Amino acid sequence: MEKLEFTLPACAAPASRGFTQSFALCGVVASGNLEVLVGAGAAASVCEISVTTSARGFAPIWQALLSEFAAQNPAGGTRIAINDMGATPAVVSLRLGQALCEYLGAER
Amino acid sequence: MKLPQLLDSLFPDGHAITVSGQTITGTATTARGAVAVLGTTEGAAISHDIALTLAEGILDTIAQYPGRPLIFLVDTSGQALSRQQELLCLNGSLGHLAQCVDLARRQGHPSISLVTEQAVSGGYLSFGLMADRSYACTDAQVRVMDLKAMARVTKIAYERLAALAADSAIIAPGADNYCRMGAIDAIWEPPLAVSLEAALAEIAASKGMQDRRMAAGLARGGRQLAAGVAAAVLAAS
């Protein structure tokens, strides 16, 4: 198991926050899958991500994948936590998208 | 200890106990009066028949001897493993037995279980762990699964499980671990009659039917999360 922490530059999420839902959770911790929890972060210009993964040695891939996600989505001002059981990069991207969309959607 | 010696050690004032197959039924005399004795021996795998025989013994005691304490002698290797048993919903018969123990409690019958040899999973759940208090004889084995089988099923190296078991009560078999986790109240050394009498006196003096095991597990340091989590659920808004 490996724990990774990232603080990545990201453009700010929409400011109007209703807080009808304080978090969004997508996916399940199961083989080849992961769960992604999105909640409010500390600074609007960054996305903080912590990853707990069963697979060791994939830090560079996480770095690349999460940097791209943060750069291309309005993830600023969020804190994201991930529990991973060996999901492929495609599945990780899918879950990140689902969770962020659900979080922002519920907040508008 | 063989069953006859065990019974003599527990009930030196006399007992009338029948062993039929692997099922124990009968009554005994203690310093605190008559008690009903029910249980299993020789590592019985709890089947429909055994569960229903024990349940019947409990229901008869409730019907005929209001308030009489129930003493469960637990020696079970788990539940019966067969397709025929599952076909007739074995969980239902074990659940029925558990409900009978619970009804006895609500009708004022104190209950004590004593693990004499071994207590495993479903067999222990159905009556031993339903009693007001559970105890174990020295050398009694209590477990879900032994570490070697657990290593096979979880695909975690045995050495790793064994190392973890050295400083955690969570995973490894052992009555002492169940003691630290709050499920077993004490390990009994001979003479057993002294411990039994003290336990009957303690239950008679205690009030309420609350399940005290989480608090005990916390106090003894073996189970540090459960009590706090359950309390947090009660307090959640």
Added chain:
Amino acid sequence: MNAALPGAFTPAPSFFEATARQRVQQLLDAGSWREFLPPPTLASSPHLAALDMPGAFDDGVIIGAGLLGAKAVLVAAQEGRFMGGAVGEIHGAKIVGLLRRALAEKPAAVLLLVDSGGVRLHEANAGLIAVSEIMRAVLAARAARIAVLALIGGSCGAFGGMAIVCSLCSAVLMSEEGRLGLSGPEVIETVMGFEEFDARDRALVWRVTGGKHRYLMGDSADLVEDSSAAFRQGVLDCLGSQDTAPATLASLRATQKGLRARMTRFSSCRDGSEVWAGLGISAPQDVPLLERDALIGLKKGLPA
């Protein structure tokens, strides 16, 4: 902005396929769900971390309050995809806490959406004790005349200690896809051999543990279609008709008599189809193919 993201998740109609969170959302009145100790309130299981395994934010069960048909209910839903829905220390304590909370809140019912293989081996002792505490807590709730309903329709079914928990509930509701049994077929096959129980024979597994068999035998009070809407209706029907009286000496005597009689009557059976023939069903081989409504009708027409 949504265009840049994959579309919002659309709930699957199947209860079997849905996650625990989806099941709860679909089962309850819209917008009524309030989760207790939602993520990230609790830390993940330290016992799994000690074995170098990632935990889940909710430890595989979500608990909370909501409305079903405008009636207040408390709900626990196990996530079968995480560790087979198995009960660990935190997981079990959440369910126990919920049942204890029911004593004070007096909801119309506590719903247990069971999807579990039983005790989590990685936390074996904590899991076993937790199951025992859940058993005690279910019976305490029932003694306070609170209905506790078990809903079984997930991919893991209800096995091990959680199967005993189900049998303590006021009623069990199953879908045909649901399975209920003490030892899983794989366990029996591993210990007793392939001849005793071929766990790969899925049709046989369902004839022994599946929803239709449990319904025909009376171990499940109702058989519902594999959808959250059907489970919802099943709960509503049950709450309308359910006798919440706790067990008495007379009721347990009657249960005892029934269980003994059935044990004797079907002692030679080793397959659901033999039991169904014994119940008086003239074409037992057709039972697995029957639609839900036809099966309900078939059971109603059986000799008492």
